[in-house]
Amino acid sequence: MKRLLLVLGFVVVVFFVWKHMQKNSDNGLVVILNGPSSVGKSSIIKLFQEKNEKLWLGIGIDSFFVGVLSSKFYLEDKPEHHAVMRGIASVNSDGNKVFDLCIGEVGQKVIKGMNRAIGAYARAGNNVIVDYINYDSSWIEDLKAALSGVKVVFIGVKATLETIEAREKIRATSPQGHARSHYDSVHQGIVYDLVLDTENKTASQAAQELMEFIRSKA
Template identity: 35%
Template sequence: MSGQIILLHGPSSSGKTTLARALQQVIELPFWHISIDHLRDSGVLPSERFANGDFDWRDARVSVFDGFNASLAAYAAAGNNLIIEHILDDPRWVDDLKRLLAPFDVYFVGLHCALQTLEAREQARGDRPLGSAAQDFHQVHEGRVYDLEIDSARPVQDNVARVLTGWRSGERRSEFRDA
């Protein structure tokens, strides 16, 4: 048995977590909600030591994300359904994820919203370096082919309904379809 995957992709502060939590509450199968933020916030990563300079995040970032991406495939191979939040800001990750997730049904969703909204959310959160959202805004959707694109400024329940309708349809046309 292999898991099904809903992959939410968009800039920092674009509403991925809000959408993932709302999906998890209503989808008819058990789905894990997983993101790199969960590792950071749970204490799995030595975030404080990266922040204070004991460790260099630039040196660790590649192996952290290589491990994270490989773990996603392992979770799905074990039969777990996943709602994944990701910011594909490294072009190599796209190719790696296409290869790693090729055996699975991946429904790829792009989250969009206005730059001003992203910046306001980033400011309000206070847990991201200011400017991350703007940097992501200008690059993360470039060249991506989605099954569904949504505007996260719309009501979350409307977006949940759109994601579920598309996911349930079984129609896949994203770049993950024939990876």
């Protein structure tokens, strides 16, 4: 009788492990492109989507953080808005402009929601490619927790600060000095599966390299 119970217990454990694996196999793949502002992530994502025959959802911090806020929170610098976000412009000791984006206590909740929304898309069976900027060292750890059970690939997107700031000036979509504010910290503590060099590659070449890498892991 005791042996029978042990066998039954083993069968139950195997069944639940199998069910868990089956459930996870239905999840989509998440590709996180992390790098500073103006390094070329959004261009890579658009071309990656175009080159791919499969459906890939392209989302990111612009659409899931800034895009869900009223414009007053980033256009009007008022004390009552600082709990969400605040931009601080300064000049460093070398005379370079620096623009820090500080996310407040309320804004941090939005980031946690963004991380979980990425997971929700994947758990519904969607492949997701994400434009990410790791402003805060706690964000990546929270993202990893939010994506537990989902297959994730971390991609670093890099170029020299000189090149990035030249692009930042041409694009004029973010304050001058924004990329400089997080250039030295955005990659800290992250182990990448692949690094894309946008210093020496076009966005199209980087997208192709990423696509071939993803295919090799399928």
